Amino acid sequence: MTTMNLLIFSVLLLSSLTIPTMALEVCVKAAVGAPDHLGDCPFSQRVLLTLEEKKVPYQMHLIDISNKPKWFLEINPGGKVPVVKFDGRWVPDSDVITQILEKKYPKPSLVTPAEYASVGSKIFASFVTFLKSKNASDGTEQVLMSELSALEKHLKAHGPYVSGEKISAVDLSLAPKLYHLDVALRHFKNWNVPRNLTHVKKYMKLLFSRESFVKTAAKKKYLIAAWAPKVNP
Numbered sequence: 232m233t234t235m236n237l238l239i240f241s242v243l244l245l246s247s248l249t250i251p252t253m254a255l256e257v258c259v260k261a262a263v264g265a266p267d268h269l270g271d272c273p274f275s276q277r278v279l280l281t282l283e284e285k286k287v288p289y290q291m292h293l294i295d296i297s298n299k300p301k302w303f304l305e306i307n308p309g310g311k312v313p314v315v316k317f318d319g320r321w322v323p324d325s326d327v328i329t330q331i332l333e334k335k336y337p338k339p340s341l342v343t344p345a346e347y348a349s350v351g352s353k354i355f356a357s358f359v360t361f362l363k364s365k366n367a368s369d370g371t372e373q374v375l376m377s378e379l380s381a382l383e384k385h386l387k388a389h390g391p392y393v394s395g396e397k398i399s400a401v402d403l404s405l406a407p408k409l410y411h412l413d414v415a416l417r418h419f420k421n422w423n424v425p426r427n428l429t430h431v432k433k434y435m436k437l438l439f440s441r442e443s444f445v446k447t448a449a450k451k452k453y454l455i456a457a458w459a460p461k462v463n464p
């Protein structure tokens with residue numbers, strides 16, 4: 232082998248060894264009925280958003296939740312997505328994963344001040360209850376409205392993001408949930424976030440137009456397909 236060949240060979244060998252180990256492996260939900268497309272799991276998207284905002288290279292594995300591959304259940308007996316491989320160990324749960332990412336990749340910091348960490352935390356559950364409700368006078372819409380109004384009040388005082396001028400972890404957790412709310416309520420109930428919640432509306436626009444969000448959001452049709460059996464069982 233000539234010196235030149237040896238050099239090329241070493242470069243190829245090195246890059247084939249280092250590139251895959253540098254990218255974090257992450258398992259996320261595949262689309263319902265379209266296992267080659269990114270699915271709608273808000274916890275998976277939260278992790279992808281964190282990776283994108285921190286510019287951490289990653290390699291995605293799309294997991295068909297309705298037909299989980301054997302290798303996936305072997306690395307992750309709990310069977311839920313997302314899971315990320317850190318130093319050879321697969322770690323489930325978006326809360327745990329995002330905390331590890333913050334420690335390992337502190338820049339840019341996405342730490343949310345403790346006093347704001349639970350802002351909006353009841354919105355997703357109240358959205359799901361309202362979405363599934365078949366009785367217009369059961370109060371589920373009012374419960375959602377009061378959670379959204381609380382967010383409105385917070386953003387009016389502290390916005391545009393939950394902790395001010397800079398996006399942080401709590402926004403990345405809320406963004407996929409608000410996207411579900413927006414798309415699913417419009418589709419299944421012809422319901423929109425009321426116009427008087429101007430700060431919430433602006434917040435949603437701001438989140439949904441970020442490059443990280445556009446890159447990691449499921450297509451609307453996949454989100455709707457995933458909710459359909461839960462809305463009309």
Ligand SMILES: N[C@@H](CCC(=O)N[C@@H](CS)C(=O)NCC(=O)O)C(=O)O
Pocket residue numbers: 260271272273274275296310311312313323324325326
């Ligand atoms: N607390 C978990 C929730 C994860 C979760 O519920 N994932 C759903 C998809 S969005 C899942 O994997 N469901 C499949 C199953 O439970 O079999 C997190 O924050 O990561």
Ligand SMILES: *[C@@H]1O[C@H](CO)[C@@H](O)[C@H](O)[C@H]1NC(C)=O
Pocket residue numbers: 366367368369370
């Ligand atoms: C809807 O909910 C209200 C309040 O709980 C109840 O009074 C009413 O009977 C319900 N209507 C139907 C059709 O179930």
Ligand SMILES: *[C@@H]1O[C@H](CO)[C@@H](O)[C@H](O)[C@H]1NC(C)=O
Pocket residue numbers: 376380383425427428
């Ligand atoms: C917005 O309007 C709804 C009625 O559509 C009302 O229930 C709610 O209290 C209003 N919220 C704010 C913050 O003005």
